[in-house]
Amino acid sequence: MTSAVAAAGLGTATRAGVEVRLENLRRRYAGVTALDGLSLTMAPGELVALLGPSGCGKTTALRLVAGLEQADSGRVVVGGEDVTGQPTNKRDVGMVFQAYSLFPHMTAWQNVAFGLQMRKVGASQRRQRAGEMLELVGLGGFANRFAHQLSGGQQQRVALARALAIQPKVLLLDEPLSALDAKVRARLRDEIRRVQLEVGITTLFVTHDQEEALAIADRVGVMQSGRLEQLGPPTTIYSRPATPFVAEFVGLTNRLAGVVRGGDVEVRGTRLPLVQPDAADGPAVALVRPEAVTFANNEDTGPGPLVGTVIATAFLGATSRVTVDLGDVTILAQLPTSEASAHPAGTRVRLALRPDPVLIARDEAAAGRA
Amino acid sequence: MTRARRLRLRLFRVIVLVLGGAFFLVPIGAMFEFSTRGNRVGAPRTLEAWTTIVTYPDLLGAIRDSLGLAAITSVAMLLLLLPTMIWVRLRLPQLKRTIEFLCLLPLTIPAIVLVVGLSPVYRWMAINLVDTIFLLSFAYVVLVLPFAYRALDAGLSAIDVKTLSEAARSLGAGWGTVMFRVIAPNMSGALLNASLLSVALVLGEFTFANLLSYLNLQVEIFQLGLANAGTSIAVSVASLMFAFILLVILSFFGRARARGAHERAGLPFPGAAGGGLR
Numbered sequence: 066m067t068s069a070v071a072a073a074g075l076g077t078a079t080r081a082g083v084e085v086r087l088e089n090l091r092r093r094y095a096g097v098t099a100l101d102g103l104s105l106t107m108a109p110g111e112l113v114a115l116l117g118p119s120g121c122g123k124t125t126a127l128r129l130v131a132g133l134e135q136a137d138s139g140r141v142v143v144g145g146e147d148v149t150g151q152p153t154n155k156r157d158v159g160m161v162f163q164a165y166s167l168f169p170h171m172t173a174w175q176n177v178a179f180g181l182q183m184r185k186v187g188a189s190q191r192r193q194r195a196g197e198m199l200e201l202v203g204l205g206g207f208a209n210r211f212a213h214q215l216s217g218g219q220q221q222r223v224a225l226a227r228a229l230a231i232q233p234k235v236l237l238l239d240e241p242l243s244a245l246d247a248k249v250r251a252r253l254r255d256e257i258r259r260v261q262l263e264v265g266i267t268t269l270f271v272t273h274d275q276e277e278a279l280a281i282a283d284r285v286g287v288m289q290s291g292r293l294e295q296l297g298p299p300t301t302i303y304s305r306p307a308t309p310f311v312a313e314f315v316g317l318t319n320r321l322a323g324v325v326r327g328g329d330v331e332v333r334g335t336r337l338p339l340v341q342p343d344a345a346d347g348p349a350v351a352l353v354r355p356e357a358v359t360f361a362n363n364e365d366t367g368p369g370p371l372v373g374t375v376i377a378t379a380f381l382g383a384t385s386r387v388t389v390d391l392g393d394v395t396i397l398a399q400l401p402t403s404e405a406s407a408h409p410a411g412t413r414v415r416l417a418l419r420p421d422p423v424l425i426a427r428d429e430a431a432a433g434r435a
Numbered sequence: 436m437t438r439a440r441r442l443r444l445r446l447f448r449v450i451v452l453v454l455g456g457a458f459f460l461v462p463i464g465a466m467f468e469f470s471t472r473g474n475r476v477g478a479p480r481t482l483e484a485w486t487t488i489v490t491y492p493d494l495l496g497a498i499r500d501s502l503g504l505a506a507i508t509s510v511a512m513l514l515l516l517l518p519t520m521i522w523v524r525l526r527l528p529q530l531k532r533t534i535e536f537l538c539l540l541p542l543t544i545p546a547i548v549l550v551v552g553l554s555p556v557y558r559w560m561a562i563n564l565v566d567t568i569f570l571l572s573f574a575y576v577v578l579v580l581p582f583a584y585r586a587l588d589a590g591l592s593a594i595d596v597k598t599l600s601e602a603a604r605s606l607g608a609g610w611g612t613v614m615f616r617v618i619a620p621n622m623s624g625a626l627l628n629a630s631l632l633s634v635a636l637v638l639g640e641f642t643f644a645n646l647l648s649y650l651n652l653q654v655e656i657f658q659l660g661l662a663n664a665g666t667s668i669a670v671s672v673a674s675l676m677f678a679f680i681l682l683v684i685l686s687f688f689g690r691a692r693a694r695g696a697h698e699r700a701g702l703p704f705p706g707a708a709g710g711g712l713r
Contacts (some may be wrong), residue, residue: 133601133604164595167602333477
């Protein structure tokens with residue numbers, strides 16, 4: 066595949082990637098703030114995923130980089146050049162859309178060659194490069210197919226080839242996998258990452274699927290209400306969430322009432338260290354990952370704050386997610402399947418909380434019950 | 436579906452087809468029959484009324500003018516309406532209802548009222564610009580707006596205009612390229628329908644031309660009817676047949692293009708090999 070890229074004549078500049086900076090971008094729609102001072106710097110060749118719920122502003126950010134929308138204020142700088150005022154067709158960006166966007170009256174090959182034609186690339190070079198880009202995405206044999214003769218996954222791969230054929234400075238992916246079924250989605254996700262790494266292009270990937278973002282990105286930016294809540298490598302986002310919103314949006318979280326005392330939080334008789342050591346004493350809700358919940362070595366299932374009944378077990382492969390009813394609250398535990406299967410539904414179990422640092426939320430109603 | 440129900444359904448379809456066909460064909464057949472009658476009772480059938488069509492120079496001129504008007508009106512309508520509708524969809528969606536209302540307005544205004552309103556404008560154009568029948572195309576563009584709008588709106592609704600245009604823009608296309616190389620080819624059926632409606636309407640238009648004192652095909656047929664009823668009816672039948680043949684040619688042309696595109700791609704055309712209606 067690397068040879069295909071080389072043959073496609075993808076220049077050194079593109080392979081090296083360029084730095085992309087979003088500086089204090091603001092955008093409002095009819096009184097609603099979509100972006101509230103978003104700043105983000107993407108290193109050359111980096112893949113950054115913007116993750117967040119619907120309406121958090123992630124797509125708006127991408128569309129501002131593409132030039133499909135204009136910012137109320139702020140700048141977009143691509144490769145050191147301020148492109149904020151430039152129209153889309155002058156920006157040198159490649160884009161793959163959520164909706165299938167192949168031109169229906171053109172074949173896959175003609176679709177890929179379209180951008181090259183717009184750039185006045187000669188016919189023979191156009192033919193060669195379009196063919197090679199289709200090879201790059203594994204669709205060399207589908208060049209003469211029309212969009213309606215390709216599956217959803219194939220259409221998105223052609224769209225990727227089309228976006229890359231013009232050797233853009235930045236690649237923008239607007240939820241390109243969301244219309245696909247789970248299996249195709251996972252395969253194409255890996256395919257996109259492989260191609261991105263081979264080409265070395267700076268890429269902004271927008272998604273609401275946390276698994277997708279964590280699997281594909283060098284860094285993940287979690288957004289809420291037009292702001293970046295946290296930006297960091299996937300492992301940091303998952304294991305060291307900076308805010309309760311990030312903790313709850315990324316991965317599953319148990320909300321357990323507790324009391325903060327002297328830099329720790331006491332949850333159901335267990336003292337857990339805090340991510341925020343300067344948190345004020347008082348009632349709080351501890352956000353505990355299911356991975357931090359285990360079966361206790363002590364098998365005494367007499368009354369206790371962490372004793373309950375298994376009510377469901379979801380098989381996930383190597384691990385299983387066990388739901389335990391503690392009486393006043395249900396708690397999720399992610400355990401090795403062998404361990405989980407030894408405790409079927411209806412079994413009384415004693416749980417333990419691993420002393421990983423946890424985040425707390427000041428949820429008055431829940432904390433009041435502590 | 437049971438066999439009896441299938442048979443009943445088939446019978447129903449045949450009856451509807453026969454009744455519908457009769458509704459259109461019986462009057463045309465009657466016109467043809469009238470146009471081939473001799474000049475007296477008991478005279479043999481004759482095609483004299485048909486053969487004399489070409490001997491009326493005014494009639495041939497009117498046919499040529501009406502065809503010219505149909506072509507100009509169709510092109511002008513497309514150039515006016517297509518970019519406007521695409522632009523409204525992409526950039527000014529809040530104006531969609533207003534544009535729709537404006538386009539449908541000519542349906543609600545009687546032709547005579549439109550003519551009364553337009554006649555001073557036409558008088559001014561005839562005196563100060565040029566006095567030609569082709570000026571009628573301005574009025575005809577207004578007249579075909581409701582029908583063309585509906586056809587184009589259906590075509591635009593069938594494709595994702597926003598995504599296609601954004602994809603083309605991100606690949607470096609200007610707005611002209613987006614409209615004429617990306618959007619328009621994907622609604623060729625709608626363009627064809629809109630053009631066909633315009634052609635049919637212009638070829639059959641009488642009121643505007645007559646009241647504004649221009650000689651188009653229908654006005655000529657009317658005047659001919661006063662002098663020679665047989666030829667007048669023959670021309671009417673011929674113009675109906677012409678519109679019908681044009682419709683068939685255009686629809687086959689559209690289908691042939693789609694088939695050609697599939698064949699160039701080395702792929703079967705949907706419905707080509709036993710895939711059609713059964």
